[in-house]
Amino acid sequence: MPLHLASGFCALLVIQCHCWIALPAAAPTHPNIVVILADDQGWGDLSLNGNSNLNTPNIDSLATSGAQFEHFFVSPVCSPTRAEFLTGRYHPRGGVRGVTTGAERLNLDETTIADTFQAAGYTTGAFGKWHNGSQYPYHPNGRGFDTYYGFTSGHWGNYFNPILEQNGHLMRGTGFIADDLTDHAMAFIETHRKEPFFCYIPFNTPHSPMQVPDRFYDRFKGAELKQRNRDPKREDPEFTRAALAMCENIDWNVGRILHQLEVLGLTENTIVVYFSDNGPNSWRWNGGMKGRKGSTDEGGVRSPLLVRWPGNIPAGIRISQIAGAIDLLPTLADLAGVRNTGTKPLDGITLKPLLTGSTAGWPDRMIFSHWSGRVSVRTQQHRLDSSGLLFDMVNDPGQTRDVSEALPAEAERLRKSVADWKEHLLPGFGEDPRPLPVGFPAFPVTQLPARDGLPHGKVTRSARAPNSSYFMNWTDTADRMTWDVDIATTGRYEAVLFYACPAADVGAKFELRLNDATIEGTVSEPHDPPLQGSENDRVPRAGESYVKDFKPMRIGTLDLKKGRGELTLRALQIPGSQVMEVRMLLLTLVP
Numbered sequence: 161m162p163l164h165l166a167s168g169f170c171a172l173l174v175i176q177c178h179c180w181i182a183l184p185a186a187a188p189t190h191p192n193i194v195v196i197l198a199d200d201q202g203w204g205d206l207s208l209n210g211n212s213n214l215n216t217p218n219i220d221s222l223a224t225s226g227a228q229f230e231h232f233f234v235s236p237v238c239s240p241t242r243a244e245f246l247t248g249r250y251h252p253r254g255g256v257r258g259v260t261t262g263a264e265r266l267n268l269d270e271t272t273i274a275d276t277f278q279a280a281g282y283t284t285g286a287f288g289k290w291h292n293g294s295q296y297p298y299h300p301n302g303r304g305f306d307t308y309y310g311f312t313s314g315h316w317g318n319y320f321n322p323i324l325e326q327n328g329h330l331m332r333g334t335g336f337i338a339d340d341l342t343d344h345a346m347a348f349i350e351t352h353r354k355e356p357f358f359c360y361i362p363f364n365t366p367h368s369p370m371q372v373p374d375r376f377y378d379r380f381k382g383a384e385l386k387q388r389n390r391d392p393k394r395e396d397p398e399f400t401r402a403a404l405a406m407c408e409n410i411d412w413n414v415g416r417i418l419h420q421l422e423v424l425g426l427t428e429n430t431i432v433v434y435f436s437d438n439g440p441n442s443w444r445w446n447g448g449m450k451g452r453k454g455s456t457d458e459g460g461v462r463s464p465l466l467v468r469w470p471g472n473i474p475a476g477i478r479i480s481q482i483a484g485a486i487d488l489l490p491t492l493a494d495l496a497g498v499r500n501t502g503t504k505p506l507d508g509i510t511l512k513p514l515l516t517g518s519t520a521g522w523p524d525r526m527i528f529s530h531w532s533g534r535v536s537v538r539t540q541q542h543r544l545d546s547s548g549l550l551f552d553m554v555n556d557p558g559q560t561r562d563v564s565e566a567l568p569a570e571a572e573r574l575r576k577s578v579a580d581w582k583e584h585l586l587p588g589f590g591e592d593p594r595p596l597p598v599g600f601p602a603f604p605v606t607q608l609p610a611r612d613g614l615p616h617g618k619v620t621r622s623a624r625a626p627n628s629s630y631f632m633n634w635t636d637t638a639d640r641m642t643w644d645v646d647i648a649t650t651g652r653y654e655a656v657l658f659y660a661c662p663a664a665d666v667g668a669k670f671e672l673r674l675n676d677a678t679i680e681g682t683v684s685e686p687h688d689p690p691l692q693g694s695e696n697d698r699v700p701r702a703g704e705s706y707v708k709d710f711k712p713m714r715i716g717t718l719d720l721k722k723g724r725g726e727l728t729l730r731a732l733q734i735p736g737s738q739v740m741e742v743r744m745l746l747l748t749l750v751p
Contacts, residue, residue, distance in 0.1 A: 190280065190356045190496045191469065192430040194349070194417065195488075197245070197362040198410055199238060199289060202440025203462045204447045205366070205407045211445055212386050214404040218415030219466065222434055225475045226468030227515050231482045233538060234437055236453065236460045236531040238314060239264035239291045241437040241485050242362065246272040246292065246303070248489035248506040250528065252585040256292065257592055259314045260626045262612050265293035265594065266303070271502030273489045274304025277358040280498040285352075286310070287345040288362035294612065295596050296603035301327055305360070309344045313611060316364060317628035317707035318693040319371040328605045336373050338365050338406075342413040346420050353424050361417070366406035367441060369704050370399060371696040376412070377405040387445040390558065394443040402698035403442060428470050431495055433488065436463040450559040456529040456536040456546050457559060467515060469495065479514045482540055484527045487511050526574075528581050535578050542567075544574035595646040595724050599653065604749035608727070610742060613643045622741075623705030630660075630705065630743040640730040641742060645674065649749060650722045655679060656746040657729075658710035662688040665736030672745075675725040677718045680732065683740050687711040710743040717750065 204211050208220040208228070222228075234241040239259050240251035243266045247254055255267035266272075274284045285307035286300045291314050293299060300308040309326045316322055319337040323330060333340045345361045365372075380401040389395040414434065421427045439460040440446055441453045451457030465483065467473060472495070486508030493500050494510040513519065527538045534546035543551050543559065550564035550571040564571035598606040611626045617639035621629040631641055655672055663686035672679050691706040731739045 190282070190498060192356055192426060193277065193282075193358045193433070193492055193496065194421070194430055195245075195358075195360045195433045195492075196414060196417070197242070197288075197360070198407075198434075198436040199362070199364045199367040200438060200441035200453055201366055201407055201410070201436040202444070202446045202452070202459070203436075203449070203464055204445050205403065205440060206464055209447060209464065213400075213445065214408055216407060216411040218411045218418060219434055219464075221418070222432060222466035222468045223476070225470065226432070226466060227473050227477045227479055229465035229467075229479045229483055231480065231538075231540075232435065232463050232465035233461045233482065233484045233527050233529060234435065234463045235485070236438050236456055236529060238289075238367070238437050240531070242290075242292050244485040244508075245488050246270075246274070247502070248273070248486050248500075248508040249504065250486060250507050250530070250585060252530065252589050253504075253507070255592075255594070257589060259291070260611055262594065262596065263592055264291055264314060265298045268297055271500075271504070272303045273492065274300075274358060274360070276304070276489070276493055276501045277496070277498060278304045278306070279501045280356075280496075282356045282358045283352045284358045284360075285345070285348040286360040286362065287341045287348070288360075289313075289315075289364035289367075290362070294609070295598065295606050296328070296600050297597065299328065299603065301603060307348060310341060310362075311364075313609070314627040315367055315625070315704055317369065317705050318696065319365070319369070320696050322707075323709075325607075328603060328607075336371075336409070338363050338409055338413055339373075342416055346417060349417075349420060349426070350424065353426060363410055363413075365410060366403045369693060369696075369701040370402035370406070370698045371693075372402060372405045372409055372698065376409045377402065377698060379408070380405045385445075389443040389445055390448050391443065396442060396699070398699045399442045400444040403440070403444065405698075431467065431469040431492065433492070434464065434466040435485070435488075438463070448558045454531065456531055456534050458538075458543060458553065458557065461529045461536075473515050474517065477515075477517070479511075481514055481519070481522055482525065482527055482538055483511055483514070484508065486527075491515070526577055528578070530585075533586070535582055537574050537578050537581070539574070542570060542574065544571065544578060548575055550574065595644045597648055598645045598747055599647050599649040599651065599720070599749045601649060601749065604751075606747045608643050608645070608745040608747065610641070610744065613641050616640045616642065621705070623703060625703035625705070628705050628707060630708070630710070630741055632741045634731065634739040634742070635734065635737065637731045637734060640728055642729075643727040643745070644724075645727045646724045647674075647720045647722050651720065652750045653718045653720050654748045654750055655715040655718055656748070657681070657713045657715055658743040658746070659683065659713050659740040660687050660689060660708050660710050660743075661738075661740040662686060665738050665740070667733075667735040668739040669732040670729060670739060671732055672715060672718070672727070672729050674718065674720055674727045675723075677720050679716045679718050681713070681715040683713075685711075685713075708741075708743070710741075712746070
């Protein structure tokens with residue numbers, strides 16, 4: 161299969177693509193799995209689905225050479241969808257309550273799709289935005305992935321040469337983040353081409369901030385948008401142009417992956433899956449559907465789903481039956497002949513019969529969508545929205561006419577199903593008593609970013625959205641920052657603080673305390689790097705923090721006892737106008 165490139169990109173193939181020698185690959189016992197997940201890409205952000213504003217030939221090719229699901233549903237926001245893909249269960253069951261400050265964590269008693277494939281002998285790798293927990297064992301390396309490269313937060317503040325991590329160790333990425341994630345995924349595929357592998361590539365684009373290399377953006381800069389949101393007054397054309405450029409970048413990277421599989425002789429024995437995690441992150445063309453990211457209406461939860469497995473899934477089939485992210489674990493396990501190792505009942509079902517043409521007796525099921533207490537339910541024919549209105553999605557896909565009075569029995573049936581779903585899944589859902597785990601010999605390094613801590617006093621975050629923020633305005637000895645932690649192993653821990661401080665404020669003394677263990681430090685060296693990110697933004701950002709290159713400061717070691725406590729960072733003396741800005745604490749269990 162040729163690598164498709166958007167107009168004007170032909171030279172990039174020579175410059176950007178790796179070269180491989182086509183060697184015959186040993187056929188694994190089970191098929192390889194490649195799962196590609198876009199972040200904030202709407203159903204309408206593909207030329208496959210009729211958007212003439214952009215060109216996505218590589219993603220589209222998955223439909224022409226495999227299966228396209230016409231009615232596939234995910235959650236309204238990022239981390240819940242990821243949890244439902246990982247577990248085959250609705251996200252409230254796994255404790256995923258939000259998108260930041262620890263609420264995005266997937267409960268540790270949940271079995272993931274990576275656990276299942278790892279148990280079957282697969283080598284597993286994840287490359288991208290995790291968004292289901294940062295501290296081990298919430299970390300990907302604790303959830304069945306042998307290899308992880310990317311960032312565990314919900315969003316990142318800069319997409320060019322960013323600080324990322326590899327298996328818990330911080331490192332600097334190379335170039336544009338989506339390209340870099342693809343490079344690492346491709347290296348993983350090449351390394352493990354002679355054994356069955358499970359490769360998960362959760363891109364973090366086109367999630368804001370809206371950054372993309374010039375070679376993709378230049379085609380959209382000032383371009384006429386032929387198709388607009390159904391309410392054009394709500395659309396920001398500049399945001400749309402940036403999002404579409406980011407989608408074409410994803411398409412280019414998907415093309416690189418597909419090309420690599422072909423060159424390595426792996427195409428016939430690899431299942432490739434492509435989907436997105438929620439509706440579009442702005443008001444733009446989305447097939448006339450109601451709602452966008454954050455909404456439980458059709459436009460907020462409908463996602464593309466493309467599945468290719470040459471010789472096993474007929475090319476070009478279109479599947480009209482409804483399906484959801486909860487179905488991907490049982491489906492992939494079934495296709496690969498792998499036993500699900502989880503002990504909890506799944507909400508999803510295997511879609512293998514639909515993929516192989518066996519649709520007889522397929523049930524008219526219900527798929528529920530939840531966010532922030534709002535629940536809607538979809539059947540093959542109808543959607544009951546979060547306010548209890550009923551819509552005929554076959555004859556009114558834009559949800560413009562409530563038919564609940566015309567179909568009172570159906571409206572009542574679906575209202576009862578929503579009430580039952582809420583009763584079973586949402587009691588106590590807003591509460592989150594889970595501390596941040598620290599100190600496992602198998603994973604001795606624990607990151608405690610500002611995102612997962614709490615500011616007190618005058619301390620503030622650098623932006624409204626916590627995910628990529630840092631603590632600032634630390635100006636008073638009454639101020640403090642705290643992290644609710646649970647020490648897993650009694651022992652000695654090295655403490656490192658990532659900070660920034662101008663020369664005029666050097667000299668502040670501070671204390672780090674956990675229960676009866678304390679250590680004091682002094683800001684002895686200035687480090688005042690500039691803010692980064694705005695120089696790469698295509699449109700002004702709304703909620704994400706700009707970032708800095710924070711400097712690591714070794715404070716010393718703490719003797720910590722097993723158990724829970726409040727890890728507190730507070731000032732002792734402030735000779736200048738502030739103590740410092742704080743991005744993260746790093747605690748490492750010393751052997």
